[in-house]
Amino acid sequence: MDPHRRARVTRSEAGGSRWEVATRELPAGLRAHVRGLLGYSEAAALPCLRREFPLPQVVVIIEFGPPIRVHDGDGTPSRYAGGFVAGLNDCWTETGHDGAQAGIQLNLTPLGARLVFGVALSELAGRVVHLDDLLPRAHRGLAERLAARPDWDDRFDMVESFIAARLAEARLEVGTVAWACRRIEASAGAVDIGRLASELGYSGKHLIALFRDRVGVPPKLLARLVRFDHLVRRLKWGPQTTWAALAAEFGFADQAHLTREIRGFTGVTPTDARALLGDLTFG
CATH class of the missing domain: 1.10.10.60 (Homeodomain-like)
Known part of the structure; x- marks a missing residue:
């Protein structure tokens, strides 16, 4: 592997929480469609609630640990075991966990998400959808396969291969x-x-x-x-x-x-x- 493409792992501790975050430079062929890709794990002494701001991207969370809570506009929490996709929104979202979370966060451009998931993004706007509901049959269970990989580089390789394959299969003019x-x-x-x-x-x-x-x-x-x-x-x-x-x-x-x-x-x-x-x- 190109040494410049190896995962960089940082660990930190603050406010009773311990974080591990892994990042890696994206391959050139994906940069037009992917805004960011990172791996993460967190262990906290207490339950945590965070407010996430809306940005011009479609967020894909692939979870290895206990599913986090995603709160709707009324504060009602939902969980999506294995992960979820959050479409563009004009309002904040609150997420929480009971003391632990782990997974991969993939930030796609809207057009990247349109090509990867193959559905009109109006169906995702302002919504959170279970990841498996948007994956072709061959790619379902992605979270379990990623969790079984030995390190972040292997996991990033799998995610990048999935994105590249979906982009290659897309036939939509954008x-x-x-x-x-x-x-x-x-x-x-x-x-x-x-x-x-x-x-x-x-x-x-x-x-x-x-x-x-x-x-x-x-x-x-x-x-x-x-x-x-x-x-x-x-x-x-x-x-x-x-x-x-x-x-x-x-x-x-x-x-x-x-x-x-x-x-x-x-x-x-x-x-x-x-x-x-x-x-x-x-x-």
Whole structure:
């Protein structure tokens, strides 16, 4: 194996929890469709509840340990033994466990998820679905096979092979929406959607229909999620600055607009959202 592609494992301990996180550089052929791939295990002295923020990605959790709880908008918990897929959403999600969790988190681009799972992403938008319900018969039981592998590199090899095989089998044309998504990402969500439709020669209605199938949400909501994603990364890794300066930097009308957007996506104030960023699992 290329030594640059070996898994990097970090271990940490804080607040009564012990973490192990494994990451590895993605092969070039998958980078257009995969935003991130990591392995994780956590042991905590007490039950844990976390608030996950919405981002422009489809999250796939493949679980080796006890299934975590995923809470719906009313706070009702559900468990998905073996793992689940969470489609694009415009609202936060709360997840919890009773003291232990382990598995692999795969963050797919929306188009990557459309190709890998072969279903219209409108069926996943705002929903959490059991992983096995979306896998072809030949790939069901993926969690059990991964858990039996001896180390993170073997597990990553299996996940990457699964993704590559599904992409090779896909026959859906996604070039037009891929071009539009690249424009939205390049502008950090600031692109004019009406102009984008005109450049493609489509009506706004037709572009929205394409996005609902290939992405799961209309292009305007994707643009908002992309802008929020850029803001989150700025808050996590950029220099400290004022909320007014951030509003101007990311194209919000004013600080009040930025505050409304953060509250809508996270359910908390901007200051509280910043404090929660260090505890995100689905990032």
